Amino acid sequence: MLAAIWAQDKNGLIGKDNKLPWYLPNDLRFFKNTTVGNTLVMGRKTFEGMGSRPLPDRKTIILTKDPAYKAENVQIMHSIDEVVALAKQQTTPVFVAGGAEIFRELLPHFDYLYRTFIDENFSGEVYMPPVDWSQWKLIDKKEGVVDEKNHYKHQFEIYKRI
Template sequence: MLAAIWAQDKNGMIGRDGQLPWRLPNDLKYFKKMTVGNILVMGRKTFEGMGARPLPDRETIVLTRDPSYTAENVQVMHSIEEVLDIANQQTKSVFIAGGSKIYQLFLPYCDYLYRTIIDEVFAGDTYMSDVDWSHWKLIEKKEGVVDEKNLYKHQFEIYEKV
């Protein structure tokens, strides 16, 4: 299974200066729950924005056009075809985890979309690629808990390709 997973504000913004512009522990827990034991695919900038280290208990693939790029404890790939070949051979789920250009490349191949919508507007410089929602069916929607650590109203959505 190939899926994309991301969080966005009301305007589709997903990042600022290579980082998340909000603090929402519920979303980080959700991301972890969905991706542990699976494979993450991300671009070099996203990987480096996370400290250039793989997340625990997940295989990480870094996609880059730089043929000399290396990083410890990750697979480095240079084409969408390499990633799709890996995804087609896996029993594990493969999650596309950013950034914007990487989502744009892989959305046509995804079977599922996992989207967190934060009911706020933040300042940022990176936006989610356009999604043609006519190809997707909402199969699950869950309100996130707002509390002293999770200050923003948010919801988790799962879409399946139709």
């Protein structure tokens, strides 16, 4: 199973300066709870924006076009085909955490989409590529709790390809 996991604002914004444009602890917890124990794929810029270290309790794969790229405690892949082949042979989910170019290239291959929708507008420069929502069925939706640490209205959605 190959799945995308991301958070976006009302306009589809997903990044600013290789980081998230907001701080939303509920989303970080959702991301962790969803991906722990599984394989996590991300691009080099996303990885470096997270401090160039793999997240605990996940097999981390960095997808980069740079054949000389090296990083500790991660696996390096250089093509979308490698990621798709891995997802087909694994019995556990492979989650893709971005960035936008990787989402765009893998969109036709995703079986599931895990989206945190944040009902706000932020500034940044990286947007989720367009998704043809007619190809997807919403199978789960939970409202996030707004509180003193989570200032923005948000919801967690899971879609399955039709």
